[in-house]
Amino acid sequence: MLSFINTFNLVIFVLFTVLYSYQIGYAGVALLKRKAKKHPAPKxxxxYAVVIAARNESNVIGQLIQSIRNQTYPSELVDVYVVADNCTDNTADVARMAGATVYERFNKxxxxxxxxxxxxxxxxxxSHKDKGYEGYFVFDADNLLDEHYIEEMNKTFDQGYRVLTSYRNSKNYDTNWISAGYSLWFLRESKYLNNPRMMxxxxxxxSGTGFLISSDIIREQNGWKYHLLTEDIEFSIDHVIQxxxxxxxxxxxxxxxxxxxFEQSWNQRLRWSKGFYQVMRKYGVSLFRSIFHKDKHxxxxxxxxxxxxxxxxxxLLSVVVNAGFLFLALFSLDSIPQMIPTTIWSICSLFINFYVxxxxxxxxxxxxxWKNINCSAGKKIFYTFTFPIFMFTYVPxxxxxxxxxxxxxxxxxxxxxSIEEVR
Structure with missing residues (x-):
C-alpha cells in the first residue's frame, strides 16, 4: 500500500507536468524568442463603440469613462455606451454625467x-447602425485604460484579427495576498500565455474584460449568445472550435x-469553477474532436x-486518493507506526512539488x-510566496x-x- 501511494503521487505529478509542459514551452518562447517588430502605422x-455592462458601479464607472475620454486615439471615432443592468444606485446618472450614452435594463x-x-x-x-461601428470594446466598470490603449489595439485590429485581448494589470495589487494572487495570475496569463500564443x-x-470584437461577429451571431457563468471562456472556446x-x-x-x-474571492471563483464545468459539458466533446481535426486549430x-x-x-483525484489512504492508515492499527508518517510525508511531498x-x-x-507591478519591492517578493497558496484554494x-x-x-x-493615481 505504501509503495502504491508513493507511485500514485509520482504519477500524478508527472501527468500534471506532461499535460502542462507546453506552458513551460510558452515561457521559453516569451523569454527567448525575438520580439516582433513594432506594428507599423495602421492603414x-x-x-469603435465601447460597451460597459455595469451593476451598481457608481463608485468607479466615472473614472473608467474618463480614462476612455483621455485616449490618444481620435475621440470622434470612439463612442461610449453603458448598460445600467438592474441597478439600484445612481450608476446611470454618473455614467451620463461622464459623457456616456446610457441604457437601463431591468430583468431579474x-x-x-x-x-x-x-x-x-x-x-x-x-438603432445605431448608421454609426458604422467596425468593432466593439468590452470593459467592466472597475477598469482603467492606459491612454494609448485604443491606439495600440487599433494597430493589431488593423492587421485583420476579428477578436483581440489585451494586457491585464491591477489597480490594487498591493492590498493583500488575495488581490495579489489574482493580479499575478492575470499578469502571467498576459505575459506567458497570450503573449507566446500570439508569437x-x-x-x-x-478573459472577462479588456477585449475587442469585430462588429461582423456580432452580426453573424445576432448579438451575444454566451450566457454560461463564464461567458468569456465560452466565447473563446466556441470560436477556437470554429x-x-x-x-x-x-x-x-x-x-x-x-x-x-476571501468571501468575495470564494463567490467569484466558485462561479468561475462552475462555469468551467458548464463549458466542458457543453463544448468538451467538440473541443476534444478539434484536437484531431486537421482543418481546425x-x-x-x-x-x-x-x-x-x-x-x-x-x-481533486489526488486529494481524494491521498485522503482515503490517510483515513485507512488511521484505522489500520497494525500498520499505524509505518503507514501514517509515510502517508503524511507522501502528501506533503505532493504539496511541495506543486508549490514549487x-x-x-x-x-x-x-x-x-517588475516595472508594471504597482507595489513596494518587499510586497512584490512576499506575494510570490503567497501566490501558490492562493492557487491551492481553488481545490475546495x-x-x-x-x-x-x-x-x-x-x-x-x-x-x-484615476489612471494617474494607479500608476
Missing amino acids: RLHR RLVGKGYALDFIFKILET LHTSCAI GETIGYCGGAMLYDEQPTT VFASYDMFMTIMPAVFVS FIYAFGLLTTITE IAVAALFRKVEWKPITHNVTK
Missing part, C-alpha cells in the same frame, strides 16, 4: 453580464480591480482543452513584470462547485483611483 483608424429573470451584452449589442446593431500564431483567449484566431495586443494595458476578501484546441479541464480534476511548480511561475512573472472551491447551485453575484468595487 486605417477604425470606428435573465441575470448576468452575457444578457446585458446581448441587450446593448442588439440596440447598437439596430506562435496560435489562438489566445479573452477556427477563429483570437489575437493579443501586449501594448494595450488595462487596469482591473481585484477582490480583497489543433494546438489551440488542445490548449483550450487543458484550460478548462485537467488541472482541477487531477488535483506554481511558485516558479509566480516568481518568473514578478521578475519580468472546485469541490464545492461540483455540488452547489451557483448564480451570478456582483462584486463590489471601491477603488476610486
Whole structure:
C-alpha cells in the first residue's frame, strides 16, 4: 500500500507536468524568442463603440469613462455606451454625467453580464447602425485604460484579427495576498500565455474584460449568445472550435480591480469553477474532436482543452486518493507506526512539488513584470510566496462547485483611483 501511494503521487505529478509542459514551452518562447517588430502605422483608424455592462458601479464607472475620454486615439471615432443592468444606485446618472450614452435594463429573470451584452449589442446593431461601428470594446466598470490603449489595439485590429485581448494589470495589487494572487495570475496569463500564443500564431483567449470584437461577429451571431457563468471562456472556446484566431495586443494595458476578501474571492471563483464545468459539458466533446481535426486549430484546441479541464480534476483525484489512504492508515492499527508518517510525508511531498511548480511561475512573472507591478519591492517578493497558496484554494472551491447551485453575484468595487493615481 505504501509503495502504491508513493507511485500514485509520482504519477500524478508527472501527468500534471506532461499535460502542462507546453506552458513551460510558452515561457521559453516569451523569454527567448525575438520580439516582433513594432506594428507599423495602421492603414486605417477604425470606428469603435465601447460597451460597459455595469451593476451598481457608481463608485468607479466615472473614472473608467474618463480614462476612455483621455485616449490618444481620435475621440470622434470612439463612442461610449453603458448598460445600467438592474441597478439600484445612481450608476446611470454618473455614467451620463461622464459623457456616456446610457441604457437601463431591468430583468431579474435573465441575470448576468452575457444578457446585458446581448441587450446593448442588439440596440447598437439596430438603432445605431448608421454609426458604422467596425468593432466593439468590452470593459467592466472597475477598469482603467492606459491612454494609448485604443491606439495600440487599433494597430493589431488593423492587421485583420476579428477578436483581440489585451494586457491585464491591477489597480490594487498591493492590498493583500488575495488581490495579489489574482493580479499575478492575470499578469502571467498576459505575459506567458497570450503573449507566446500570439508569437506562435496560435489562438489566445479573452478573459472577462479588456477585449475587442469585430462588429461582423456580432452580426453573424445576432448579438451575444454566451450566457454560461463564464461567458468569456465560452466565447473563446466556441470560436477556437470554429477556427477563429483570437489575437493579443501586449501594448494595450488595462487596469482591473481585484477582490480583497476571501468571501468575495470564494463567490467569484466558485462561479468561475462552475462555469468551467458548464463549458466542458457543453463544448468538451467538440473541443476534444478539434484536437484531431486537421482543418481546425489543433494546438489551440488542445490548449483550450487543458484550460478548462485537467488541472482541477487531477488535483481533486489526488486529494481524494491521498485522503482515503490517510483515513485507512488511521484505522489500520497494525500498520499505524509505518503507514501514517509515510502517508503524511507522501502528501506533503505532493504539496511541495506543486508549490514549487506554481511558485516558479509566480516568481518568473514578478521578475519580468517588475516595472508594471504597482507595489513596494518587499510586497512584490512576499506575494510570490503567497501566490501558490492562493492557487491551492481553488481545490475546495472546485469541490464545492461540483455540488452547489451557483448564480451570478456582483462584486463590489471601491477603488476610486484615476489612471494617474494607479500608476
